[in-house]
Amino acid sequence: MTKPAYEGKQPSFFTTNAEFIVRSIRHSLRNVETMIMAIVLPVMLMLLFTYVFGGAIDTSGNYVNYVVPGIILLCAGFGSSSTAVDVASDMKNGIIDRFRTLPIHSWCLMTGHVTASLLRNLLATGIVILAALLVGFTPHADVWEWLAALGIISLFILAITWLYAAIGLVAGSPAAASGYGFALLFLPYLSSAFVATDTMPSWLQGVAEHQPITPVIETIRSLLLGGAADEHAWFAIGWCLLILIGAVIWCTWLYNRRAGRR
């Protein structure tokens, strides 16, 4: 063989992840419709709840303060759900075969999608909070409380994105992934996001109080609006870590099983 001008070797773990993250960010930026929907929909919901339902739910006129943490989570859930579609598309496309024949850990593909989702969602969250401030959201939080809230939100986004990534691996096609993903989006409605749980029928109260979204919302609420976060915070962190670890393990298992079969 003639002497090669470019010698192939195994790229570092860092380079592999960096390349997949850049790839997924490019995908997100170029998927303009998905990006806009991920921001516009939660803002519209917030306006809907504040101006249309808000008066009926809470006559004190302070409903926007109650609803913002729920909207943030709804926004995060919605924004992460496209990860399922992205992952399913990659698995369907021949490109996964190319990645799998490279001297890399092709699983890092997932890290790319998850990181892009985290960044996308933090941006959307920022915009939702700004929009909320414009319609009368009045948070009482110092810098540390804001940072703590941001930390919880990020943890939640990571956990749910990994879950969506796993759903993308389970689903046979991008369309199926989008369908399964949709089901998860109902969870916030069955929590304390929009109404206090004690207004619900008792059987539903049981569900709403013990599902993971409620403690996360209560924690964000108390961090941003004052009040003791106490045990909610531990439940929130516990739930998120549990989902995160479970979803990462599930993803790894599914990836190794799924990647070879299209």
Next chain:
Amino acid sequence: MGLAIEVKGLYKRYGSHEVLKGMDLSVAEGGVFALLGPNGAGKTTFIHILAGLLRADRGIVRVAGYDVTMEKLRVKMSISLTGQFAAVDDMLTGTENLRMLGRLNGLSAAQAAARATELISQFDLEAAGGKRVGTYSGGMRRRLDLASSLIVPRPIVFLDEPTTGLDTRSRRSLWDSIQALASQGITVILTTQYLEEADQLADRIAVIHEGRIVASGTPAELKARIGEEVIELLNEEGEVSHTLTTDGTITSIQDQLLMLAQQAPPNARVRLRSPSMDDVFLALTESADSNSNKEAKRA
């Protein structure tokens, strides 16, 4: 010279559907090797096993001297794969695709950029390099796909039906690229459904049928087994009613035509064409069947 590929007793099934039923194959280093077979013969399955994408159920598979299940990384460093369906990222531009793959093949950022530029011009994609691959034509995608496999030199290159869907001109230029690879000392393993393509490109051909290799040899050897030109007798509706193989010489074609002239109506029409995969298969599988019949009789 060593063996690029060494396969012994390879079995692979999907559920209850047995696709590879005891394949044996050795391919020497260097040159172009063509695996010929009809739809569903198991060509892609076989290539995927060689490239480490699928696990064999049974059998020994060594690529570049390395065991595909035990020495995965060494195999990966020895091969590149251009799959049957273009493995390109539609959301990225052509240049971005190549740069990303350059980095994932261990090139530095500067090297990856330089290599991307080289390949873009080598594969005639200058005008499209900065455009998203989603907007490319089938031929452009195929060229980018092949370029993606050639970013860093690998001693063995797998091409799964590389010319399917290409027009004649793109097909010819792809053939040139494939020959250029072989002349650099790279072993090219390609699959195809077209005898003509295997004939043009390959030094050696193996025919896969019902999960086994039923024939292998140089193109000349295989063609000798099926004849050269085929005479087709057409009926009144213009459909082929009968085919006869010849060895392509005037004498042989004349003999066959004389024989037809005695049997067919005088105004019947005939057509001359090159042997197709069907003819190869009929010839090869018939001879395989009659061989096993002979063996059965002898036993």
